[in-house]
Amino acid sequence: MTDTCYVQAAKLLTVAQAKQHIRLAIQEIAERESVAIGAALGRILADDLHSAVDIPPQRNAAMDGYAFSSRQLIADQAVELQEVGTAWAGKPYQGSIGPNQCVRIFTGAVVPESADSVIAQEQIQRVGNSIHFPPGTQPFKNIRAAGSDVKQGEVLVTAPKRLSPADLGLLAAAGISSVAVKRRLKIGFFSTGDELSALGNPLRTGQIYDSNRYMLSGLLNDANHICTDLGVIADDSELLEHTLLSAAEQFDVLISSGGASVGDADFVKQALEKCGRVNFWKLAIKPGKPLAFGRIKNCWFFGLPGNPIAVLVTYRQFVKPALAQLAGNTAEMPLQLKARCESALRKSPGREEYQRGILRQTAPGEFAVKSAGPQDSHQLKVASLANCFIVLDSACAGVSAGESVTVEPFDAFLSE
Template sequence: MTEICYPKSAALLSVEQAQQHIRQAIKPIEQHESIGLTEALDRILQQSIHTPIDIPPQRNAAMDGYAFASDALIKNQATMLQVIGTSWAGKPFTGSAQPNQCIRIFTGAVVPDFADSVIAQEQITRQADQITLPENTKPFKNIRAAGSDVKQHERLIKAPKKLKASDLGLLAAAGIDKVQVTRRLKIGFFSTGDELTAIGQALQPGQIYDSNRYLLDSLLKQANHLVTDLGVIKDDSQLIEHTISSAAGKFDVLISTGGASVGDADFIKQTLEKCGQVNFWKLAIKPGKPLAFGKIDDCLFFGLPGNPVAVLVTFEKFVKPALQQLSGLYPTQALQLLARCETPLRKSPGRQEYQRGILRQISPGEFSVQAAGQQDSHQLKVTSLANCFIVLNSECKGVEAGEMVIVEPLDTSL
């Protein structure tokens, strides 16, 4: 096996160094497909889109009221106008008007060529077909110009971009019904370990239920992913080798949990030495010190630790940005906020820690956080209670109650 050429050192690799090595090894996929707007939410736009029309396509009223020509206004006096028709949304007024005439108009309705102003219906008084505009009525108000949102041929959306609901609304407003998006990533994942038992089966002595596959399956559920659960692979080097070698040609990404260390039963390392180009790192991160990353032919491989909280942390810090980059996006940084820590936090220097916390918004722009509980990497209940990571850098020796800390929200609804 020829390993990927990353620096080898006894020192632990920092989070940033590992992320940089991963970024340098990834080439975004180029294949794309054309899909309809109803299928496009959260897909990755591959080609920038320009509008074929003005948006809006004609001048229209910004509110319900009356459209008139400003030449009719009498300075410092109330102005009386005759109502001669109505412009409805979808049913424009097609007649002409004299300077002392106006039309009733509704929000979104086309403003006829003779009018350059719209007055809100609450500002006038009306008797039969006569309206009175108040003294000092301001002209040239409440009309949206054609192209006031986007002008014809202007770029609507720049690729690459993960399409959100407002993007699809914008595309529909331009009359665009299909988009070119990056094809879905094909992702396979599996767990390793003789101790793992499927849900629904009775636990035998020394066994635990496999939570990692359910955790990964949830983390990977996205519109631009095609995800396959490859099950639990026992600690058997031949089984692991067969799984990896047969799966590598079917997927863009393979993810394993467990067996990424160097114990006697950790067969991932020796298997990958036969199958691919993979580096094994010890990272300055807690939880999640052991990590494997590399390629098996054209398939990216991530070997994550076995403890479930370490799976969550290493997925968020390394796998998630890699999947974004592979899809053609620029990897994003997690949102970080400053919060006042309500509880003391224990930590030894040497590794960057992602402790699980409960974040609260005290007032707009002001946050507090407390530890969600004990911080062992097997404790999923604490992770279930948490809504953020408390990020403590490698030099940190602990935090006293009342100190400010950096947090990364896992949920933006506080």
């Protein structure tokens, strides 16, 4: 049976169309700033970075052992060399290696100029200062060449990129102490609704606690964001219009939750039309149909639905990639995997649906998923239990246990 609430779904934007509208509308910010690499994790790199040095800067040992010249080796015969010194990491051996000599060396230590090979310490026999090399010792092994990781002048990291811990390590290895990054986005968020009560206050009849702002605060936690909680705005059209106009002067992005539907007290779309421009409003998605996207002056606006699961879905599908694009990164799209569904799933054709699931890995590269519980859009407990979305396309009329489905993990790690 087709979803009767959405018999006009053909007139609604699909998820893909809405994402394309956003991608075409948003242009990245131009401003940048310089930050120390210790504070650069997760920031968006503004310029390509080149190395001023070779990494590593000199030849060094790949393991603990003994440095020697391959000229001392005799084919298929054991060789005895005398240890004449030690090369430590950070304290090179200062002498030279003569005939029938070798040097004790530790991982990362500079290889003496006259040596071209290192043998692992486990392969030798030591008697006093005599080092016995076994027959068949391989020459030219276990030495890292200067520049074997990065050559001087080579690109280290290409912009734009969200800087990872490995990037910071690479930059530090090249001696770079600060980088140019895109400035952080200024984001304001608020909830709307007379039914919302602040935490700590006793609930009156008809009231609920405002959970959406706290969920949004967590979703917006990002190194590229400066977020301001604007609280709860009452169901008052003039107050909402004033809030939007005033906030648009301060922020790059405004995000609201609630008031985006079609009820008499749902003022968000009307206020957006008066204060700015509506790019689109309704989408063929469940949950999250009443999503308003538009612009007020130079500020982008996302009016998310009031149901908490609709906030979670629409933020991850639309707002998160839009913020990444605006911040100067390439648009970040959710990872999708195939998994065997262990639950029968109910669904009516008409809208793309994001059900909450629990994903597990059954073997390397193999996954199974089951429903996390009831799928009503107000049920936060199920969302708390879930670790993925089960993505069902608009034509899907339900899933039988054992079928393959598409899932979007919330994280790169799964609990055992």
